[in-house]
Structure formats: structure tokens, C-alpha cells
Amino acid sequence: MRRCSLAAIVLFLMPDLSSAQLAESRGATVFALSDVDMVPTVYETGELGAPDPHNRDALSIITSPTERSRSVAMTEVSNSTYGPPGALDVSLDGQFVFVAETLRQRSERATRLDELQQGDTIRSLQFDGGHSAVVDSVRIGIQPQAIHLNPAGDLIAAITADAKHELTFVPVREGRFGQASSFGLGLEPSTGFIPLKATWVQWHPSGRYVGVNLVDRG
Known part of the structure; x- marks a missing residue:
């Protein structure tokens, strides 16, 4: 029986960028991450x-995923489905894709989840x-859980x-990253099954605030 690798559940639908088509006939573009380092049962075993x-x-x-003329292109980029489905975001104009690396690509000797090296990088494609x-990368801290581009598209x-x-926070302009600014939040350890302290971040529509999801606060 063939074992299936994990495929990320992060999907983004974007308007077709082709200006040659009429608006009402435009298709869409789907961006999806695939992680081939582990099988689905890894969470249990x-x-x-x-x-x-x-x-x-x-x-x-x-x-154009709904059309017969649809096409599929793949680019190698390290990513991991071991975490929330927030490892991917797309620029406002659809020209750049940002991918966070939670765990690094599997080495030849690795056989268990705890043998995978921790990732610390966001890449711009x-x-x-x-x-x-890939056009740029920036290191931000171990095991990125989620990334989110602000409404202005520059942070x-x-x-x-x-x-x-x-x-x-990482400034970004035309796919290129500026200097990252990081903060420790002084979060207490999780009181539940999941060992993480926080798993999600999202901008307010105003671009003035961010929300952070905290894990198992008792």
C-alpha cells in the first residue's frame, strides 16, 4: 500500500492576473503547499x-482551476504541515508568495518527528x-507558526x-524583506496538550492592531 505524504491545507484563491481576459470570464489561481517529509499518522506515532x-x-x-485549460506549476520550497495552516500568504497584487518554514526539510537519517530540525525562515517567491x-528570505525565530501580511501590503x-x-514584524517591498523586529511576549507555558504558547497572528482590517491566538489558557 502506497503511503501518502501530508499536503498542506493552506489554499489561496486569487483573481486571474491576466489582463487579456474580461472580468466576468476570469478564472482564479490557487496556491498550495505540500510537505513530503512525513505521513499523516505522524501526529499519533x-x-x-x-x-x-x-x-x-x-x-x-x-x-484557472475550474477550466479545462488549467495548468499546474510546482516550485521547491521548504515548508511543514506540522502547525496551524498559516504558513502561507500572498501579496495584494498576487505577484509574490510568502512561505514560513516551521520545520526544515527532512535529512536522510531522520525517521521521527523529533529528529527534524526547527525552521526559522520566511521565503519570498x-x-x-x-x-x-525564490527571491528573498529572512530569519525570524524558531518554528514560525503563522504569518499575515498587513492590509497595506508592506509589513x-x-x-x-x-x-x-x-x-x-518584517517590512516587505516588491518581494524583498527589510530588517525584522522581534519581541518576546512573556507568555506562560500552555496548560493543555499542545506545547505551543501561541499559534496564530492576524492583522485588524485597520492595519493598526494584530491579534494573537493563545493556546490553552486556563
Whole structure:
């Protein structure tokens, strides 16, 4: 029986960027992350399963998914489904995709979840006509859990598992990152099953505030 690797449940629908089509006939673009480092049962057993020598973590770009003329392009980018579905965001104009790396790509010797190295990076990929390529990266703290681009499109908020970098802000312009500013929030350890302190961050529509989801506050 063939084992299936985890596929991220993060999907983004964007208007078709082609100006040659009429508005009412435009399709959409779907961005999806795929994590090939572990099998779905890893959450119960801790075992990663057999390695997949033919595939790597990837960003898939599906243009016009409801049309017969749809196309699929894939670009290798390290990511992990071990965490909330907040590891991906898209620029307001749809030209850039931002991917947070919660855990790094699996090494040849790793067989268990706790043997995967912690990630600490956000990568920017430029999207152009169904293809994408990494254009920049920035380190923000270990195990990023979620990222969110502000309404103005020039500042990313990120939440991580790093006590000194729990909340990080990263300026971004045309896919290029500025210097990150990080803050420790002094959060107490979780009182429940999940060991994380916070799992989600999101901007207020005004762009003046961010909300952070705290885990198991008793």
C-alpha cells in the first residue's frame, strides 16, 4: 500500500492576473503547499514514515482551476504541515508568495518527528505566469507558526515558538524583506496538550492592531 505524504491545507484563491481576459470570464489561481517529509499518522506515532526520494517540499500554483485549460506549476520550497495552516500568504497584487518554514526539510537519517530540525525562515517567491522562484528570505525565530501580511501590503506579522522572538514584524517591498523586529511576549507555558504558547497572528482590517491566538489558557 502506497503511503501518502501530508499536503498542506493552506489554499489561496486569487483573481486571474491576466489582463487579456474580461472580468466576468476570469478564472482564479490557487496556491498550495505540500510537505513530503512525513505521513499523516505522524501526529499519533511520531514516525515520519518511509522517505520519498522522488519529491521535495513544494509550492503548487494552479491557474484557472475550474477550466479545462488549467495548468499546474510546482516550485521547491521548504515548508511543514506540522502547525496551524498559516504558513502561507500572498501579496495584494498576487505577484509574490510568502512561505514560513516551521520545520526544515527532512535529512536522510531522520525517521521521527523529533529528529527534524526547527525552521526559522520566511521565503519570498515571485509569481509570474504560472511559475515562481525564490527571491528573498529572512530569519525570524524558531518554528514560525503563522504569518499575515498587513492590509497595506508592506509589513508581515509572524508568530513563532521562540521565547525571544514570539512576535516578529518584517517590512516587505516588491518581494524583498527589510530588517525584522522581534519581541518576546512573556507568555506562560500552555496548560493543555499542545506545547505551543501561541499559534496564530492576524492583522485588524485597520492595519493598526494584530491579534494573537493563545493556546490553552486556563
